[in-house]
Amino acid sequence: xxxxxxxxxxxxxxxxxxxxxxxxxxxxxxxxxxxxxxxxxxxxxxxxxxxxxxxxxxxxxxxxxxxxxxxxxxxxxxxxxxxxxxxxxxxxxxxxxxxxxxxxxxxxxxxxxxxxxxxxxxxxxxxxxxxxxxxxxxxxxxxxxxxxxxxxxxxxxxxxxxxxxxxxxxxxxxxxxxxxxxxxxxxxxxxxxxxxxxxxxxxxxxxxxxxxxxxxxxxxxxxxxxxxxxxxxxxxxxxxxxxxxxxxxxxxxxxxxxxxxxxxxxxxxxxxxxxxxxxxxxxxxxxxxxxxxxxxxxxxxxxxxxxxxxxxxxxxxxxxxxxxxxxxxxxxxxxxxxxxxxxxxxxxxxxxxxxxxxxxxxxxxxxxxxxxxxxxxxxxxxxxxxxxxxxxxxxxxxxxxxxxxxxxxxxxxxxxxxxxxxxxxxxxxxxxxxxxxxxxxxxxxxxxxxxxxxxxxxxxxxxxxxxxxxxxxxxxxxxxxxxxxxxxxxxxxxxxxxxxxxxxxxxxxxxxxxxxxxxxxxxxxxxxxxxxxxxxxxxxxxxx
Amino acid sequence: xxxxxxxxxxxxxxxxxxxxxxxxxxxxxxxxxxxxxxxxxxxxxxxxxxxxxxxxxxxxxxxxxxxxxxxxxxxxxxxxxxxxxxxxxxxxxxxxxxxxxxxxxxxxxxxxxxxxxxxxxxxxxxxxxxxxxxxxxxxxxxxxxxxxxxxxxxxxxxxxxxxxxxxxxxxxxxxxxxxxxxxxxxxxxxxxxxxxxxxxxxxxxxxxxxxxxxxxxxxxxxxxxxxxxxxxxxxxxxxxxxxxxxxxxxxxxxxxxxxxxxxxxxxxxxxxxxxxxxxxxxxxxxxxxxxxxxxxxxxxxxxxxxxxxxxxxxxxxxxxxxxxxxxxxxx
Numbered sequence: 001x002x003x004x005x006x007x008x009x010x011x012x013x014x015x016x017x018x019x020x021x022x023x024x025x026x027x028x029x030x031x032x033x034x035x036x037x038x039x040x041x042x043x044x045x046x047x048x049x050x051x052x053x054x055x056x057x058x059x060x061x062x063x064x065x066x067x068x069x070x071x072x073x074x075x076x077x078x079x080x081x082x083x084x085x086x087x088x089x090x091x092x093x094x095x096x097x098x099x100x101x102x103x104x105x106x107x108x109x110x111x112x113x114x115x116x117x118x119x120x121x122x123x124x125x126x127x128x129x130x131x132x133x134x135x136x137x138x139x140x141x142x143x144x145x146x147x148x149x150x151x152x153x154x155x156x157x158x159x160x161x162x163x164x165x166x167x168x169x170x171x172x173x174x175x176x177x178x179x180x181x182x183x184x185x186x187x188x189x190x191x192x193x194x195x196x197x198x199x200x201x202x203x204x205x206x207x208x209x210x211x212x213x214x215x216x217x218x219x220x221x222x223x224x225x226x227x228x229x230x231x232x233x234x235x236x237x238x239x240x241x242x243x244x245x246x247x248x249x250x251x252x253x254x255x256x257x258x259x260x261x262x263x264x265x266x267x268x269x270x271x272x273x274x275x276x277x278x279x280x281x282x283x284x285x286x287x288x289x290x291x292x293x294x295x296x297x298x299x300x301x302x303x304x305x306x307x308x309x310x311x312x313x314x315x316x317x318x319x320x321x322x323x324x325x326x327x328x329x330x331x332x333x334x335x336x337x338x339x340x341x342x343x344x345x346x347x348x349x350x351x352x353x354x355x356x357x358x359x360x361x362x363x364x365x366x367x368x369x370x371x372x373x374x375x376x377x378x379x380x381x382x383x384x385x386x387x388x389x390x391x392x393x394x395x396x397x398x399x400x401x402x403x404x405x406x407x408x409x410x411x412x413x414x415x416x417x418x419x420x421x422x423x424x425x426x427x428x429x430x431x432x433x434x435x436x437x438x439x440x441x442x443x444x445x446x447x448x449x450x451x452x453x454x455x456x457x458x459x460x461x462x463x464x465x466x467x468x469x470x471x472x473x474x475x476x477x478x479x480x481x482x483x484x485x486x487x488x489x490x491x492x493x494x495x496x497x498x499x500x501x502x503x504x505x506x507x508x509x510x511x512x513x514x515x516x517x518x519x520x521x522x523x524x525x526x527x528x529x530x531x532x533x534x535x536x537x538x539x540x541x542x543x544x
Numbered sequence: 545x546x547x548x549x550x551x552x553x554x555x556x557x558x559x560x561x562x563x564x565x566x567x568x569x570x571x572x573x574x575x576x577x578x579x580x581x582x583x584x585x586x587x588x589x590x591x592x593x594x595x596x597x598x599x600x601x602x603x604x605x606x607x608x609x610x611x612x613x614x615x616x617x618x619x620x621x622x623x624x625x626x627x628x629x630x631x632x633x634x635x636x637x638x639x640x641x642x643x644x645x646x647x648x649x650x651x652x653x654x655x656x657x658x659x660x661x662x663x664x665x666x667x668x669x670x671x672x673x674x675x676x677x678x679x680x681x682x683x684x685x686x687x688x689x690x691x692x693x694x695x696x697x698x699x700x701x702x703x704x705x706x707x708x709x710x711x712x713x714x715x716x717x718x719x720x721x722x723x724x725x726x727x728x729x730x731x732x733x734x735x736x737x738x739x740x741x742x743x744x745x746x747x748x749x750x751x752x753x754x755x756x757x758x759x760x761x762x763x764x765x766x767x768x769x770x771x772x773x774x775x776x777x778x779x780x781x782x783x784x785x786x787x788x789x790x791x792x793x794x795x796x797x798x799x800x801x802x803x804x805x806x807x808x809x810x811x812x813x814x815x816x817x818x819x820x821x822x823x824x825x826x827x828x829x830x831x832x833x834x835x836x837x838x839x840x841x842x843x844x845x846x847x848x849x850x851x852x853x854x855x856x857x858x859x860x861x862x863x864x865x866x867x868x869x870x871x872x873x874x875x
Contacts, residue, residue: 063731068728068729068731068732069728072725072727072728072730139727139728141725145685145686145724145725147684147685147686147702148685148686148725148726148727151685152651152684152685152727153727236701236702236703236704237702237703242686242701242702242703243701276592276600277594277599277600278600278601278602278603279602279603279604281603281605281606282605282606282609282610283604283605284605285605285610306632307688307697307698307699308686308699309698309699309701309704309706312632312633312636315632316629316632319625319628319629319632320622320625323618323621323622323624323625324618324621326617326621327614327617327618327621330613330614330617331610331613331614333581334613335605335610337581337584337585337588338605338609340585340588340589340592341588341592341603342592342600342601342603343588343592343600343601344592344593344594344595344598344599344600345588345589345592345593345594346593346594347589347593355585355589358581358585359578359581359582359585362577362578362581363574363578366570366573366574366577366578367574369570369573369574369621369624370567370570372624372625372628373566373570373624373625373627373628373631374628374629374631374632375562375563375566375627375628375629375630375631375632375633375634375635376563376566376567376570376628376631377628377632378563378632378635378695378696378697378698379563379567379692379695379696379697381697381723382688382690382697382723382724383723443551446552446553446567447550447551447552447553447692448553448690448692448693448719448721450690450721450722450723450731451723451725452725452730452731453730453731454730454731455731455732456731457719457734459549459550462549463549531600531602532599532600532602536594540594541594
């Protein structure tokens with residue numbers, strides 16, 4: 001910890017109390033954010049390790065590194081851990097938790113104890129998931145499709161379902177906390193139209209968490225009931241309907257993609273504004289597009305089911321709705337780009353991640369147009385095309401956003417600067433490694449390689465080798481920040497309150513902030529992103 | 545093309561061309577859009593990079609620009625939607641008179657039954673230049689019938705039929721994949737589609753050890769199970785007369801009407817009381833668990849054959865039974 005370097009250091013949230021109790025029983029949103037940071041990083045590296053094993057198995061066409069059953073468990077648990085224990089909590093539970101009260105000028109979230117409870121629920125679900133991983137695993141695919149999951153799989157489906165069920169409540173409570181906090185705890189003068197776009201996007205995210213996650217919880221419970229008590233809900237042999245499961249599952253799991261990507265867009269808006277030193281172009285449109293994505297996101301779930309056996313006419317409806325949800329995403333990309341026009345752009349690490357985000361998210365979004373096109377989806381669905389597409393969104397988009405945000409607010413969180421040169425190198429490695437890993441998979445998918453294949457025909461090998469090679473570069477790119485962030489906590493340059501010269505209330509309090517965030521409650525008399533009144537900072541390099 | 549680095553899948557059906565056309569259009573569009581955005585980003589970032597003595601110019605935004613860059617993408621999206629829908633509509637609508645092949649999927653095997661009586665496992669022989677409709681069901685979990693060279697895919701579900709059709713255009717051997725994860729040997733549930741020139745196909749058909757057509761097998765089962773005692777071909781039976789039934793509208797006891805398609809016939813055999821035909825009593829025993837999926841397919845083929853005027857002797861139903869309806873899977 002960045003503490004006790006000087007004899008009479010200013011008191012802040014990190015050095016106010018010491019000892020394990022002061023962390024495990026804390027109700028400080030900033031400390032809970034750090035608890036989440038440590039836990040999700042742990043799960044990220046487990047999920048990443050499983051992914052590396054998958055890529056190593058796919059280096060050769062034959063199934064030769066692990067057994068078929070093991071491979072099936074690898075991709076299942078990679079998906080479940082990455083989606084439920086890393087991506088969904090990533091930005092909201094870490095950066096959101098830390099920043100939502102700071103950005104609106106509040107002392108804490110509305111329900112600090114519920115905030116701590118949500119972390120404990122996450123940990124409880126996480127321990128159960130680890131137990132599943134270590135005692136045999138689960139092999140249903142992260143999607144739990146019935147009747148395979150309820151009547152055929154011989155693995156720990158019930159335990160995994162319960163783990164995700166419990167973890168879901170952590171997500172619901174975080175969403176609830178944010179909604180109430182944003183409505184009730186804003187500082188005087190902080191009207192909705194003055195909110196940073198980070199808050200708007202987190203508000204939209206929270207709505208999805210609140211309304212969507214209970215449906216997943218019910219669905220998983222029904223899977224558990226069918227499997228444990230022989231209730232006939234999804235299994236046709238017991239009078240159930242397997243497509244009902246898919247409808248219920250995707251009713252949550254499509255909006256869940258927006259739980260991952262909206263917060264990344266939230267980070268994007270803050271970073272681009274700061275390093276272009278400009279108010280975001282079209283603030284109202286960017287804010288409203290977040291809400292539009294949340295609303296339309298609930299109406300497109302069956303686009304995962306175009307070949308599943310739904311009627312032709314419902315497929316038409318879900319296809320056209322999927323195109324509608326693409327419009328607000330496009331609006332955001334155009335506005336971020338336009339923000340740089342006549343700006344004052346600097347190429348810091350967070351900005352490099354922001355550039356990477358725009359590029360990868362754009363490619364992910366464009367390939368989404370392929371998948372929403374009914375006649376084309378028939379060919380590419382359930383192939384590596386889909387794998388590539390959603391990794392561009394969820395890794396290229398959400399993880400780039402998360403890493404960019406972590407760099408941007410690291411001085412605020414830790415009170416230290418990370419090493420800028422290493423940061424830029426890592427950002428570059430992530431971008432190159434990511435594209436090398438996932439771009440070949442678009443080609444593989446159009447060639448027809450199905451997803452979840454342990455062995456594959458030899459003509460697909462070269463592209464798979466490229467992909468595996470890329471994944472090793474990506475792994476280095478992800479390990480580097482872990483190392484230099486830890487290093488910087490002790491050796492990094494001390495950060496002042498506003499090292500980037502950024503707008504936003506969080507930069508008006510000291511780094512790291514005091515326990516109750518502000519020495520006195522700020523009164524807001526200005527619009528968001530008032531960069532014309534904020535002096536540029538010495539930290540940010542000036543180009544010649 | 546390079547053997548170990550193919551960049552384009554084989555194109556061997558009428559559908560493949562229309563899917564590829566849409567794909568090429570989308571690739572071109574994506575290239576254009578991403579290059580445009582990347583170029584703008586590079587120009588803005590370099591042209592307006594941070595320099596001493598130059599401040600950013602604050603610009604609020606522009607409603608006209610926002611509306612423009614919402615409306616133009618929306619128009620393009622709707623165009624793609626319409627194109628995709630047209631291709632999909634064609635993919636999902638089997639032409640009349642297609643040759644019907646029955647598929648039973650199970651962990652981890654494809655079982656195929658031809659109308660002529662041939663049975664195959666993990667290998668499907670079809671002729672060039674003929675419409676072929678697959679009528680598919682699963683014995684256990686969900687599978688998916690996928691032939692990349694035809695650009696077609698359809699999930700295969702337990703407890704009901706889904707269909708898919710294609711019109712092969714080029715002879716050759718193509719991959720058949722299971723595309724819906726189905727357990728341990730999912731990646732081993734593969735096979736091949738052998739597309740033959742018509743003459744070769746006829747030779748293949750006559751070379752097999754088929755013991756009678758699928759419909760005549762169905763007729764045998766129909767007699768063995770005693771169906772024939774109630775479902776008589778006159779009006780005196782205790783069950784409905786099945787002659788000419790298939791593909792027709794049926795009036796039910798509760799006032800609804802249904803089309804007598806494969807799913808209806810299946811349900812009426814396995815769980816007869818689900819839909820009672822108007823004027824009949826619910827006296828038929830349940831056959832759930834007593835007939836296999838393959839026998840069900842034979843029974844359905846037999847009932848379809850009853851739509852034909854008896855060709856020659858009544859005991860040998862005609863071999864080809866044109867489908868009478870543009871069928872699509874129900875919700």
